[in-house]
Amino acid sequence: VDFDQGDHDHFMVKEIHEQPEAVRRCLRGRLDERFHTAHLGGLELDAREMRAIRRVKILGCGSAYYAGQLGAQLIEEVARIPADAEPASEFRYRNPVIDPETLYVAVSQSGETYDTLAAVQEIKRKGGRVIGLVNVVGSTIARECCGGIYLHAGPEVAVASTKALTNMSVGFALLGIHLGRIRDLSPANGQRLLDGLAALPAQIEEVFESRPKIADAAGWLATASSLFFVGRVRGFPVAREGAQKLKEVSYLHAEAYQTSELKHGPLALISPELPTVAIVPDDELLDRNLTALHEIGARSGPLMVITHQGVDVGELATSVIEVPRNEPELDPILLTIPLQLLAYEVSVQLGRDIDKPRNLAKSVTVE
Numbered sequence: 001v002d003f004d005q006g007d008h009d010h011f012m013v014k015e016i017h018e019q020p021e022a023v024r025r026c027l028r029g030r031l032d033e034r035f036h037t038a039h040l041g042g043l044e045l046d047a048r049e050m051r052a053i054r055r056v057k058i059l060g061c062g063s064a065y066y067a068g069q070l071g072a073q074l075i076e077e078v079a080r081i082p083a084d085a086e087p088a089s090e091f092r093y094r095n096p097v098i099d100p101e102t103l104y105v106a107v108s109q110s111g112e113t114y115d116t117l118a119a120v121q122e123i124k125r126k127g128g129r130v131i132g133l134v135n136v137v138g139s140t141i142a143r144e145c146c147g148g149i150y151l152h153a154g155p156e157v158a159v160a161s162t163k164a165l166t167n168m169s170v171g172f173a174l175l176g177i178h179l180g181r182i183r184d185l186s187p188a189n190g191q192r193l194l195d196g197l198a199a200l201p202a203q204i205e206e207v208f209e210s211r212p213k214i215a216d217a218a219g220w221l222a223t224a225s226s227l228f229f230v231g232r233v234r235g236f237p238v239a240r241e242g243a244q245k246l247k248e249v250s251y252l253h254a255e256a257y258q259t260s261e262l263k264h265g266p267l268a269l270i271s272p273e274l275p276t277v278a279i280v281p282d283d284e285l286l287d288r289n290l291t292a293l294h295e296i297g298a299r300s301g302p303l304m305v306i307t308h309q310g311v312d313v314g315e316l317a318t319s320v321i322e323v324p325r326n327e328p329e330l331d332p333i334l335l336t337i338p339l340q341l342l343a344y345e346v347s348v349q350l351g352r353d354i355d356k357p358r359n360l361a362k363s364v365t366v367e
């Protein structure tokens, strides 16, 4: 186990840079080119049982919950099974109805988060079926679940999760393809997504080339006392995770909003003092997102835009970061990477204790 920072100033940035390799490890042996599906050997459920699943419910805490939200959207889109995510910490206390036709998925880097474990036990006690998406092999949650998908991100030291989180998203993509291919996802679409996953490591490397531009953006964003992160549909879990990461390591206040909801309230706050980081993928919602950017610009709200190569945001944004295009369903995975670097660079500017932010623990193993 390598607990050495190597050439990096902090574990957080080291782990950010380990992501291409971490994703490769997560994909190894799982891309089934013959049947255009994902091979998931740890699932302990046969095709008939997988086919009988009518809903997917994902449970996790903190960033794992946001990854779960990204995963739920991906699974619903790819496999056409209704899916949602909920914080395990809420689920376990609300006496949830456990449905025998739902596949419950517990997602956790450490595999030791007490709230997530308690949710798993509640599901099992009521006769539900729960699998794990876990990084640490042999951890308590991994052992309590009926099989699952190991993330193989390698040991993560920084409190702010980066590579484990990316691998959670990759794990959900594999699960979505697997569930889809025993339903109506075509071989061609299955293969399209496998190719998209295989392209991720090199594309993540490409995102790292934007680090100087992200550091520039961090320079002006670090002077704000509060920021908005906005995205819609596929971009919304990205915005939530971006805001969370910034809060955790920089201690700046950040709030994530659906871009579509801006006009229903938060637009009142837009002013030169409140910067917005907008997630604007080149997808079917691009025009609507650009309209929202104009609304922010018209109120002199400073803007940083995370988008795809070739999208023209004109003069609206002070900083524009472009990431490579993947498949639309997988784009959120790449759009998250600049936000990790942004949280890191802002925190460097502010001189924060990046690997051990105040008041936080890497895993919360008590009630």
Ligand code: G6P
Pocket (backbone or CB within 6 Å): 061, 062, 063, 064, 107, 108, 109, 110, 111, 112, 113, 116, 159, 160, 161, 360, 361, 362, 363, 364
């Ligand atoms: C803690 C950490 C978070 C993490 C969450 C879930 O609250 O501070 O960064 O996302 O636990 O951890 P897990 O190990 O279950 O993914």
